[in-house]
Amino acid sequence: GKAFKCRGEQEKYVRSWLCDTAGMEDASTELRIRWYTAWQERAENSIYSMGDITSLIPEDEADICILEEPEHLNWYRAPGEGWTEKFKHVVGIVHTNYFVYAQEQPAALIRAPAMRLLCSWMCRAHCHRVIKLSGTLQVLAPEKELVENVHGVRSTFLSIGEELRGKLLGESDLGVFGPEAPPSVYFIGKLLWSKGIGSLMELVKYAEESAGLVVDVDMYGYGPDAEEAEAKSQKLGLGMRFHGPIDHAALANSHKIFINPSTSEVLCTTVAEALAMGKFVIVPSHPSNDFFAQFPNCLPYTSKEEFVAMLYYALTHSPEPLSDKYLRALSWEAATERFEAAGSISVAEADALSSILSAPEAGVEISLPPLIEDESKRKRVTKTLKKTRLRFRQFRSRLSQEIQDSNVLPKDLQHRVVNELDKKLDLDLDKVLASPKLRLKLSAAELDKQLLELYNKVSQSPSADVLRVVGGGTDVGKQNLYVKEQARKGKRRNSTKNVFEAREIYQEEDGAAGLVRLTLAQQKGRSTGRKGGIDMHLCMFNRPSPGFRGSSHFARPLGARLK
Numbered sequence: 001g002k003a004f005k006c007r008g009e010q011e012k013y014v015r016s017w018l019c020d021t022a023g024m025e026d027a028s029t030e031l032r033i034r035w036y037t038a039w040q041e042r043a044e045n046s047i048y049s050m051g052d053i054t055s056l057i058p059e060d061e062a063d064i065c066i067l068e069e070p071e072h073l074n075w076y077r078a079p080g081e082g083w084t085e086k087f088k089h090v091v092g093i094v095h096t097n098y099f100v101y102a103q104e105q106p107a108a109l110i111r112a113p114a115m116r117l118l119c120s121w122m123c124r125a126h127c128h129r130v131i132k133l134s135g136t137l138q139v140l141a142p143e144k145e146l147v148e149n150v151h152g153v154r155s156t157f158l159s160i161g162e163e164l165r166g167k168l169l170g171e172s173d174l175g176v177f178g179p180e181a182p183p184s185v186y187f188i189g190k191l192l193w194s195k196g197i198g199s200l201m202e203l204v205k206y207a208e209e210s211a212g213l214v215v216d217v218d219m220y221g222y223g224p225d226a227e228e229a230e231a232k233s234q235k236l237g238l239g240m241r242f243h244g245p246i247d248h249a250a251l252a253n254s255h256k257i258f259i260n261p262s263t264s265e266v267l268c269t270t271v272a273e274a275l276a277m278g279k280f281v282i283v284p285s286h287p288s289n290d291f292f293a294q295f296p297n298c299l300p301y302t303s304k305e306e307f308v309a310m311l312y313y314a315l316t317h318s319p320e321p322l323s324d325k326y327l328r329a330l331s332w333e334a335a336t337e338r339f340e341a342a343g344s345i346s347v348a349e350a351d352a353l354s355s356i357l358s359a360p361e362a363g364v365e366i367s368l369p370p371l372i373e374d375e376s377k378r379k380r381v382t383k384t385l386k387k388t389r390l391r392f393r394q395f396r397s398r399l400s401q402e403i404q405d406s407n408v409l410p411k412d413l414q415h416r417v418v419n420e421l422d423k424k425l426d427l428d429l430d431k432v433l434a435s436p437k438l439r440l441k442l443s444a445a446e447l448d449k450q451l452l453e454l455y456n457k458v459s460q461s462p463s464a465d466v467l468r469v470v471g472g473g474t475d476v477g478k479q480n481l482y483v484k485e486q487a488r489k490g491k492r493r494n495s496t497k498n499v500f501e502a503r504e505i506y507q508e509e510d511g512a513a514g515l516v517r518l519t520l521a522q523q524k525g526r527s528t529g530r531k532g533g534i535d536m537h538l539c540m541f542n543r544p545s546p547g548f549r550g551s552s553h554f555a556r557p558l559g560a561r562l563k
Helices: 007-021 025-030 070-074 098-103 108-126 155-170 197-211 226-235 269-276 304-315 324-329 332-343 347-357 375-405 411-422 429-434 444-460 464-472 479-505 512-526 533-538
Strands: 038-041 046-049 064-068 089-094 129-132 145-147 185-188 217-220 240-244 257-259 280-284 298-301 364-367 437-440
Touching (some): 046 070, 070 089, 070 108, 197 226, 197 304, 257 269, 298 304, 324 332
Parallel strands (some): 064 089, 089 129, 185 257, 257 280
Antiparallel strands (some): 364 437
8 A cells, every 4th residue: 555654645645636537626625634543453454543533523514424334433433422423314335344354364253253243233323324335245234224336436437438439339440359359358456365366267277178268367456465376376377467556547458358256345346447448347146246237248157167158258259338328327426326315314214114113013133143054064953953843743733632632621721722732833943053033122223222322331431442452452442541642632732722822911011901811811721620710711702902912712811801
């Protein structure tokens, strides 16, 4: 990544990028940026905020809030006002599958299930609406969430797509996009095994061995597994060239086919960019790619054989020219319209949801990790349980028949007992063991309230920093200490400011009146928090003093009471 010496340098870079690269001149000047302190936890390669972010936002600006990755933002946050308490409407956009990442980290057996529950907790407690970019993400809050792609691509990619459309329709000078052009295949992204680069090697090797499709693949990007991946490709005898990072738009006219085999993505931005540029995109048939399946140049596959077929088709054909409809679907304008529709909650929807969730039988289901991961073990367990249930049912059936044949019990009691014995527990054991669910006899609104109260109690308790240290690292965990240090620094600054302002009040030429003003100002600083201090503070807000220089709350220091 790119490192900056100060906030000003980073802000200048952001505004320059918006203006020069993204072509968003208005946004480059109108965008307001507020900075917050954060620590990078290198073990997890994540950035976590320090202090209470909500306190940085003025009350008069607290209306609608959009939280990118609400779960990540709130895992280790400091004690402070809740998002749903400060803002009228909070929309959370979830676009990272942390459960998958947790499965690849140490202590995954404990970390992954805990991560699943924690993500659900954070989204329920801090959002009114949750938008998931694709269906590959876990269920977080069923009554609040929906799936919608609210991301777009910058206009640069759309302009490239329009330009290619003109060439394809004119059928002249197609270059690499012609049906008989030499193969031009590439991958761009972070070079991690979890991003599917190992699968890409296997697929390319299979295409070569099974169909004689020999293609060189240009690999763009960098990551922790780059060197290992290059060594493996050489060992397999693949024509993979590793080039390092590059702006995707720079590949506009050099490649026709983009392959992205990853299934750990929630929604792959590079796929959207490649489609916008008019390229063929070969991707697995996966929930993360559902949005892209509508585009004619998207070629999804479900097996190695289908991958070979899609690769052959892309090599021997030109891409379809993108219509205005498809180009607009990839734009930020269309993405914003989708976001407005998805993020809003109409009055009718709110009333209907409220009546449903407040019903006596209303409850909340929380998905839990599988009780038994291994499928063969799970089948053995269910087989034994099914036999036991069958024997128990046979026993109940015989007992029911005997009660009906006997005249020992009164008729009404006999009828009730027989009905109870004939009842069957409709339970799918395979489903329970594979994907158990915890059902709470609690309305969704009440659950959200209790989760937020629990979160506030935990985050504000003396032991909260210990939990943060365990989860987020030593630096991230010192939230309470950080907040107290910031408060002390604020008091010191105010104290210094009061002394400075008091000296500004007094000028030698003011004589006795100036000395009176100085004494009042100094006494005001000492009397903070005592009875009478507020009266003295208020009496200093009436008319300007000729000796005052600068803007502060001492701008009208003396007042009519001293006349």
